[in-house]
Amino acid sequence: MQTGKLLVLLGLLLVALGAFLWLGGGSLFSWFGRLPGDIRVERPGFRFYAPLASMLLVSLLLSAVLWLVRRLSDYV
Known part of the structure; x- marks a missing residue:
């Protein structure tokens, strides 16, 4: 896998995790x-x-x- 594609994928995963925590999933990690x-x-x-x-x-x-x-x- 190319480095650029890997970085984009990791960025999208990070954004998804951040949105999950921001929208109420943060109680799992209290x-x-x-x-x-x-x-x-x-x-x-x-x-x-x-x-x-x-x-x-x-x-x-x-x-x-x-x-x-x-x-x-x-x-x-």
Whole structure:
């Protein structure tokens, strides 16, 4: 598959996912950003948020997907 076609396909998938979340599907992911490893400090006049566990989960999922895509592209 050409790089341009792949980028267009990924862009369309991203737009579809964004529209799904924007139009009410976000309740499925309400837990995201509130995992036990996410750090949240709120004080008057100060707010700090470090989504460590959430970003680790995203990194693992993206790594698995990219590994799978690379593995499957070897067979094509």
